[in-house]
Amino acid sequence: MTTENVIIIGSACAGLTAAIYTARANLNPFVIEGYQAGGQLMLTTEVENYPGFPQGILGPELMALFRKQAEKFGTRFLTEDVTRVDFSKKPFLIFAQEKEFKTHSVIIATGTKPNLLGLKNENRLMGKGVSTCATCDGAFFKESKVVVCGGGDSALEEALFLTRFASEVTLIHRRDKLRASKIIQERALKNKKMKFVWNSVIEDILGENAVTGIKIKNVKTQKVSELECEGVFMAIGHTPNTELFSSYLKLHENKYMETHPNSTKTSIDGIFAAGDVQDFVFRQAITAAGSGCMAAIECEKYLESLHS
Ligand code: NAP
DSSP states (O other): OOEEEEEEEOOSHHHHHHHHHHHHTTOOOEEEOOSSTTGGGGGOSEEOOSTTOTTOEEHHHHHHHHHHHHHHTTOEEEOSOOOEEEOSSSSEEEEETTEEEEEEEEEEOOOEEEOOOOOHHHHHTBTTTEESOHHHHGGGGTTOEEEEEOOSHHHHHHHHHHTTTOSEEEEEOSSSSOOSOHHHHHHHHHOTTEEEEOSEEEEEEEOSSSOOEEEEEETTTOOEEEEEOSEEEEOSOEEESOGGGTTTSOBOTTSOBOOOTTSOBOSSTTEEEOGGGGOSSOOOHHHHHHHHHHHHHHHHHHHHHHHO
């Protein structure tokens, strides 16, 4: 079995940027892109904040362009999910079902998945009023009433962002205390467009082909009520896709991959992490692409060091 120079796990902004850079460095990268290639941008509609596309671009179209550029320089792809890794010795081993690969280095770019409530209509109306990304979809809700579910930094940031477009933003939180940092709490509580529904959970999302409202239950009184709205933004946290690696690599307490400061190096030499899987602060397409580039450059230096 040949030993690859670098295997990139994941195929969204970070993974594909790492592929473009490592391919141009003649490292002949191999990307295991997963069955759900393209990451979170595949769930969004128009991307208006990716530099270079002043007219905006659809998320899946942007990912197709990234992939095309990576292919152009010779990147090889496997459309399967990684099922297991063995980072206990070098070369590292990566498994995709029955297939086994050996590699001198790895770039992990597996991203995160947004948490959902698990309601049937949540999935059915995803992209039809239900969203997990205010930055991506907020502008479609000009002068509309929207709700945000959650009480953490993401929920409040998303809610505040949505006040730029929506006529009213109602935050639904399951407790009567917010988890978000004080400064953002104060900002949100002061914002005239924001309303708060405390001690409440979303029981159902209403609407046939588009969201028309939600059913809310007050967890203290058990009272159920309906609220009209056109958008429902889920901001109940993200889960980084790190389970596969957790027995080998150091993770933060919140399960995100730990990387050295200003670097994509992980706790094992030769393994790098880029994009949302190691970033719980910015989480933007452009920052993910930036860290994919960093990972490629650091990986190239690491591979050079093996020969010196
Ligand atoms: P988070 O801090 O884990 O907050 C998730 C929120 O969703 C909590 O308020 C939680 O309620 C609520 N929630 C979770 N599951 C729920 C459910 N099933 N039903 C209803 N509500 C539910 O997640 P996050 O806001 O995405 O932030 C993740 C990390 O990134 C945090 O460390 C955060 O500080 C950081 N972050 C930082 C910034 C920034 O610094 N600018 C921005 C965004 C995120 P409870 O409060 O009751 O648990």
